[in-house]
Structure formats: structure tokens, C-alpha cells
Amino acid sequence: MLEILTSDRIAARHGFFTRKGGASSGIFAGLNCGTGSSDQADVVMINRTRAAAALGVPVTALVTVHQVHSATAVAVTVPLDERPMADALVTATPGLMLAVLTADCQPVLFSDAKAGVIGAAHAGWRGAMDGVLEATLDAMETLGARRADIVAVIGPTISQAAYEVGPEFFERFTDNDRATSRFFAQGRGDRMLFDLPAYGLHRLREAGVGHAEWTGHCTFADAERFYSYRRMTHKGEADYGRLISAIRL
Structure with a gap:
């Protein structure tokens, strides 16, 4: 049984899928939708098909990008034969399911119900900055969307309590903008704790969205529900699964 987290503020069909209800096993146990993982390709396809079906579309309508921690967003009107290197997608085409994959980074879903425009973004610290x-x-x-009409929701991501960083990370942010010190x-010792979702909400609100929120779920802290790159490194595991977050008109 799939577990899908949603927001009452997004009118479009959407979901932040947890790892529950998937076909993967071992360290990937659950709904691993990452084609870039070393999981079995056919099993990953089963998981992606299940996620698409949960939102009422065939897997052929599932659109993703080759995520590279960039600030690139692409508009799509049809399913893509090849995934472009980007970290966000937008569309006004009914029936397309836009999705991003994460395992600590922020999955952000966007919707302008008035204009009929949706979006999905993969926003780690580098992409957000x-x-x-x-x-x-x-x-x-x-x-055709208007910022004042856009709702943006950040899904499960690593929380501040789990996101320990070094002084060079802190300086990278504060050298560019001293005010960002409030997110640490x-x-x-010399370690700092970075509040990624608070930083994401700040960027969204400063950009003028009508509403922005975080679901409040920490990927690192809840191993039964979420994959986490950082938890994988702490445990010395060889790889990790990827969560899928998706939206469709």
C-alpha cells in the first residue's frame, strides 16, 4: 500500500510519496524510484508505474529530468524521449505528471490553480542558493501563472537537527549574504546545523509566492518512511533509494 503525503493548499493532484508500498528490497526496500541507483532497473520501473497509477496516469506520462543541482527549469508540453539536464519542470498540459527525486534535498511542488500551471523542483542547498x-x-x-497565485509546498527533506555542516559551508552562504546566518x-565544535527547509521557504516568500509551506517531515530521522543520502553515508551503505514527489493537472 503506497503512502502519499499531500497538502490541502495544492488543488492539483499531487503527492510526496514515502518509501512504503514499493517492490524494491534490501537497502532499497520500498518505493525506490531512482533510475540512477544501483537497484534493479525493472523493479524501479515497477515502482514508478505504481506512483504514476496512484495519480491516475500511465507511466509514459511521467516526466522527470536528469538532476544536476542546477538552477535550470524547463517547460514541457509532451512526455520527453530524453531527460534534459535540469532540476525543475513546469507545464500547463493536462495529463502530464511532473516529478522530482530526492533523498534529503527538498522536493518542491508548485501550483497556480487559476492559471492551470504546475511545477516541480529538486532543491538541495546548491540549487536553492x-x-x-x-x-x-x-x-x-x-x-501564464502569477506569483501571487502560486502555492509552493516543500516535502520531506533533511531537517536542521540532522544537517551538520562545516565552517566552509557556513562561509559560502554568509560571504554572499550575511543575513543567511540566521539559517544556521x-x-x-566548529560544526554548524543548517536549516534547509527554512532557507527554501525564505527564498520562496522573498520571490513573492502566494503561499509557501513545509510538510514538516525529516528524511534523515524517519528511516521507515524515507530514504536519506546522509543516513546512508553514516551507516556506510553502498547506495540509497530515491523518493518521488509528483504533481499533475
Whole structure:
């Protein structure tokens, strides 16, 4: 049985899927939808097919990109034969299911119900800092959306308590903008704790969206429901699964 987290603020059909209800086994146990993982390709396809069916579309209508931690957003009107290198998608075409894959980074789903425009973004710290969220909004506007009418929801992502970083990471942010120091808390020794979802919400609100929220789920803290790259590294495992977050008109 699939477990799908949703937001009452998004009118379009959508879901932040947990790892429950998938066909993968071993370290990937559950709904691993990452074609870039070392999981069996046919099993990953079964999982992606299940996710698409849950939102009422065939897997052929599932559109993803080759995620590269960029600030690139692409508009799509038909299913893609090849995945472009980008980290966000937008569309105004009914029947297409836009999806991003994450395992600690922020999955962000966007909807302008008035204009009939949706979007999905993969926003890790680098993508968020470089402007992938704003790029998604820009791309939605080219299709007729208005920022004041856009709802943006951040799904399961790593929380501040689990996101320990070094001083060079802190300096990368604060050298560019001293005000970003408020997204860091003191950790052990010279370590800092970074609040990725708070930073994402800040960027969204500063960009002028009508509403922005985080579901409040931490990928690192809940191994039964979520995959986590950082938890994988702490445990010394060879690979990790990818969660799928998707939206469709």
C-alpha cells in the first residue's frame, strides 16, 4: 500500500510519496524510484508505474529530468524521449505528471490553480542558493501563472537537527549574504546545523509566492518512511533509494 503525503493548499493532484508500498528490497526496500541507483532497473520501473497509477496516469506520462543541482527549469508540453539536464519542470498540459527525486534535498511542488500551471523542483542547498526555486517561478510565469497565485509546498527533506555542516559551508552562504546566518545554529565544535527547509521557504516568500509551506517531515530521522543520502553515508551503505514527489493537472 503506497503512502502519499499531500497538502490541502495544492488543488492539483499531487503527492510526496514515502518509501512504503514499493517492490524494491534490501537497502532499497520500498518505493525506490531512482533510475540512477544501483537497484534493479525493472523493479524501479515497477515502482514508478505504481506512483504514476496512484495519480491516475500511465507511466509514459511521467516526466522527470536528469538532476544536476542546477538552477535550470524547463517547460514541457509532451512526455520527453530524453531527460534534459535540469532540476525543475513546469507545464500547463493536462495529463502530464511532473516529478522530482530526492533523498534529503527538498522536493518542491508548485501550483497556480487559476492559471492551470504546475511545477516541480529538486532543491538541495546548491540549487536553492543558485536560484532553482525562482527559476521555476519564472518558467511558470511564461505559461501564464502569477506569483501571487502560486502555492509552493516543500516535502520531506533533511531537517536542521540532522544537517551538520562545516565552517566552509557556513562561509559560502554568509560571504554572499550575511543575513543567511540566521539559517544556521551552533553544533559540536566548529560544526554548524543548517536549516534547509527554512532557507527554501525564505527564498520562496522573498520571490513573492502566494503561499509557501513545509510538510514538516525529516528524511534523515524517519528511516521507515524515507530514504536519506546522509543516513546512508553514516551507516556506510553502498547506495540509497530515491523518493518521488509528483504533481499533475
